[in-house]
Amino acid sequence: MAFDYEKYIRPGKLPHIWCPGCGHGIVMKGLIRAMDSLNLVKEETAIVSGIGCASRLPGYIDCCTLHTAHGRAAAFATGVKLAKPEMNVILVGGDGDGTAIGGNHFIHACRRNINMTYIIMNNYIYGMTGGQFSPATPTGHKASTTPYGNPDPNFDIAKLAIGAGASFVARGTAFHANQIDKLIAEAIQHKGFSVVEILDDCPTTYGRRNKYKSVIEMMNRLKEVAVPVKAAEKMTAEQLEGKILTGVLHKVERPEYCEEYAKVIERAGGAK
Amino acid sequence: MSKKVAFLQGNEAAAYGALYAGCTFFAGYPITPSTEVSEVLSAELPKIGGKFIQMEDEIGAMAALLGGALAGKKALTSTSGPGLSLKQELIGYGCIAEIPCVVYNVMRGGPSTGMPTGPSQSDVMCAKWGTHGDHATIALMPASVQETYEMIVRAFNLAEKYRMPVHVLPDEIVAHMRERVVFPEPGELEVINRTAPSVPPAEYKPYDTKFGDVPPLAAFGSGYKFHVTGLNKLPDGFPTTKAEYVQAEEERQIRKVTANIDEIVEFEEFMLDDAEICVVAYGSTSRSARYAVNAAREQGIKVGMFRIKTFWPFPDKQIKALAGKVKGFIVPEMNLGMCSLEVERCAQGKAQILGINRVDGEPINPEQIIEKIKEVK
Numbered sequence: 028m029a030f031d032y033e034k035y036i037r038p039g040k041l042p043h044i045w046c047p048g049c050g051h052g053i054v055m056k057g058l059i060r061a062m063d064s065l066n067l068v069k070e071e072t073a074i075v076s077g078i079g080c081a082s083r084l085p086g087y088i089d090c091c092t093l094h095t096a097h098g099r100a101a102a103f104a105t106g107v108k109l110a111k112p113e114m115n116v117i118l119v120g121g122d123g124d125g126t127a128i129g130g131n132h133f134i135h136a137c138r139r140n141i142n143m144t145y146i147i148m149n150n151y152i153y154g155m156t157g158g159q160f161s162p163a164t165p166t167g168h169k170a171s172t173t174p175y176g177n178p179d180p181n182f183d184i185a186k187l188a189i190g191a192g193a194s195f196v197a198r199g200t201a202f203h204a205n206q207i208d209k210l211i212a213e214a215i216q217h218k219g220f221s222v223v224e225i226l227d228d229c230p231t232t233y234g235r236r237n238k239y240k241s242v243i244e245m246m247n248r249l250k251e252v253a254v255p256v257k258a259a260e261k262m263t264a265e266q267l268e269g270k271i272l273t274g275v276l277h278k279v280e281r282p283e284y285c286e287e288y289a290k291v292i293e294r295a296g297g298a299k
Numbered sequence: 300m301s302k303k304v305a306f307l308q309g310n311e312a313a314a315y316g317a318l319y320a321g322c323t324f325f326a327g328y329p330i331t332p333s334t335e336v337s338e339v340l341s342a343e344l345p346k347i348g349g350k351f352i353q354m355e356d357e358i359g360a361m362a363a364l365l366g367g368a369l370a371g372k373k374a375l376t377s378t379s380g381p382g383l384s385l386k387q388e389l390i391g392y393g394c395i396a397e398i399p400c401v402v403y404n405v406m407r408g409g410p411s412t413g414m415p416t417g418p419s420q421s422d423v424m425c426a427k428w429g430t431h432g433d434h435a436t437i438a439l440m441p442a443s444v445q446e447t448y449e450m451i452v453r454a455f456n457l458a459e460k461y462r463m464p465v466h467v468l469p470d471e472i473v474a475h476m477r478e479r480v481v482f483p484e485p486g487e488l489e490v491i492n493r494t495a496p497s498v499p500p501a502e503y504k505p506y507d508t509k510f511g512d513v514p515p516l517a518a519f520g521s522g523y524k525f526h527v528t529g530l531n532k533l534p535d536g537f538p539t540t541k542a543e544y545v546q547a548e549e550e551r552q553i554r555k556v557t558a559n560i561d562e563i564v565e566f567e568e569f570m571l572d573d574a575e576i577c578v579v580a581y582g583s584t585s586r587s588a589r590y591a592v593n594a595a596r597e598q599g600i601k602v603g604m605f606r607i608k609t610f611w612p613f614p615d616k617q618i619k620a621l622a623g624k625v626k627g628f629i630v631p632e633m634n635l636g637m638c639s640l641e642v643e644r645c646a647q648g649k650a651q652i653l654g655i656n657r658v659d660g661e662p663i664n665p666e667q668i669i670e671k672i673k674e675v676k
Contacts, residue, residue, distance in 0.1 A: 037526075040537070069524055070500070070520070070521075070522050070523065070524050071520060073519050073520070075366075085526070086526055086528070086537060086538075089524065090524055091519040091520065091523075091524050091525065092524075092525075092526045092527070093366070093369065093519075093526075093527045094526070094527065094528040094529065094530070095362065095365075095392065095529065096362075096388055096389060096392050096529055099358065099359075099362040099389065102354060102355075102358070102359035102360075102362030102363050102366070103362045103363065103365060103366040104366060105352070105354070105359075105362075105363050105366065106324075106326060106352075106362065106363030106364060106365060106366020106367040106368075106369075106370070106374075107366040107367070107369060107370045107519055108366075109324075109350050109352055109363070109366075109367065110324055110350060110366065110367040110370035110371065110372045111370045111371070111519065111520040113520065114370070114519065114520045131355050131356055131359070132355060132359050132362070134355075135354075135355035135359070288345075288350065291345050292345045292348055294345070295342070295345035295346045296346055297344075297345045297346045297347050297348040297349070298348065299348060
């Protein structure tokens with residue numbers, strides 16, 4: 028029997044706003060399968076986003092959904108989670124929203140290790156505003172504001188998350204659709220701040236400026252560059268040149284923020 | 300039984316007032332001269348199972364505040380000038396998404412870093428107009444430590460009642476001076492909590508105007524699931540660009556305040572009955588003004604004071620009425636004429652307006668006001 032996405036889709040809110048060929052819908056389906064596999068209760072789950080194409084996702088999910096301001100998802104979500112630690116809190120958004128204007132909130136959510144899951148759809152571009160370069164746009168690539176090629180070095184978002192202290196970091200791609208739900212489910216189950224970067228595609232504002240002739244070509248690129256972490260162990264540095272590791276990249280146990288704050292309450296004598 | 304009495308700083312009184320009001324969530328960022336609020340609440344909130352978080356920046360503090368408030372908590376942040384500037388976008392978010400919360404901003408010199416330890420009253424326009432777009436604003440102006448305590452309680456009441464961010468704007472003098480505070484007993488001051496939905500979750504809409512201009516607000520995690528956005532929205536919380544909805548929504552959000560001005564606007568009239576001159580003052584400046592009025596009365600000058608307690612919405616009606624009675628207004632303030640402009644707007648040319656304006660980090664003293672009173676023709 029085919030999977031029933033309706034269970035978590037908010038009635039009457041489709042079709043979504045995403046362009047044909049955009050990978051965000053693939054990620055949303057992965058998220059829904061992950062939520063279903065964990066039987067997340069809709070009323071006890073908050074989906075929080077910032078601004079951008081990817082940040083429109085919460086509106087389509089039938090939960091407590093919070094579409095905040097540009098870059099601020101992690102900070103709003105921190106407030107929700109600290110106020111109600113029993114809720115499942117999932118953040119979604121794009122690369123520009125999360126790592127440029129929201130970069131400070133992102134690294135500090137990683138540092139606090141607050142028990143939330145952040146799904147970053149990295150399509151290398153600001154899509155909603157028409158294709159300006161983001162901190163994830165590879166050096167030399169073209170965007171509407173880098174007509175001569177991007178002079179900026181780009182972030183490795185997963186490494187940024189690991190460096191800032193996220194205790195679970197995974198990477199998938201929109202091509203490897205069947206892996207997305209498993210990575211997200213493992214991230215949600217992990218206690219602490221978990222980051223799942225999904226390499227995505229934006230044919231409308233990124234692909235056409237960077238000589239991708241079709242969505243299929245963009246998807247094929249994701250297929251070609253992705254190397255599962257296990258497979259990479261057996262490969263030489265030469266073989267790994269230009270490749271991107273996928274799967275669970277980092278997983279450690281570290282004190283979780285809300286649990287630590289519960290201890291503060293206990294020390295202050297405020298525990299019930 | 301006698302009431303509990305303490306010798307407190309304005310900022311400390313603000314923290315205790317918040318606890319009286321039922322505040323269980325604080326998100327902030329260190330900034331002079333408001334940090335004592337954070338310090339007190341970091342100690343006091345965990346004692347009652349409440350939550351305190353110091354965020355990575357002022358913007359994050361405002362965001363966490365709104366998140367905590369949406370999760371059902373009565374939430375406070377404290378800041379000062381530069382922090383208020385940084386918080387503005389999300390204050391706007393609180394306005395459009397209609398999320399109750401209290402922003403306690405201690406006014407120091409500005410613009411920019413200005414004078415972090417110097418008193419000022421130059422954030423009154425920033426509180427009103429700092430965030431972009433049309434919106435209603437409520438801002439309260441305490442003039443004593445006791446009043447700071449009581450105004451925080453009132454700010455929470457107004458925020459919860461009208462589902463919006465509410466400002467409390469002490470100047471640095473009020474925030475840092477120490478005075479005797481008599482703690483009100485539980486039940487002595489009114490404490491208002493937001494209206495919870497009366498409909499079952501399946502029928503709930505977060506902006507359902509059939510319940511009036513202030514629709515009930517459910518909490519995340521309370522069995523209700525709904526959407527919140529900073530976009531112009533429909534009654535169900537989802538974005539719209541339909542002209543008739545956007546216009547009606549914006550007008551309703553402003554009407555929450557304009558239709559209740561008489562209830563929201565509080566003020567004090569001091570020796571105004573026979574006054575020919577009116578000093579319009581607020582915050583610590585009103586304390587110098589009171590002294591000046593008493594001194595001028597002793598010299599036979601018919602002068603009184605209109606003390607602004609609610610700066611926004613501005614007491615238009617009262618100032619308009621006074622403009623028909625007095626010859627002139629004296630407006631002393633620690634800025635270069637922000638309240639003067641409002642008084643001028645209300646007076647409509649019917650009375651002379653003389654400002655006393657200091658931005659040098661020094662308070663306005665009674666002698667300056669007395670001198671100015673004598674200049675009224």
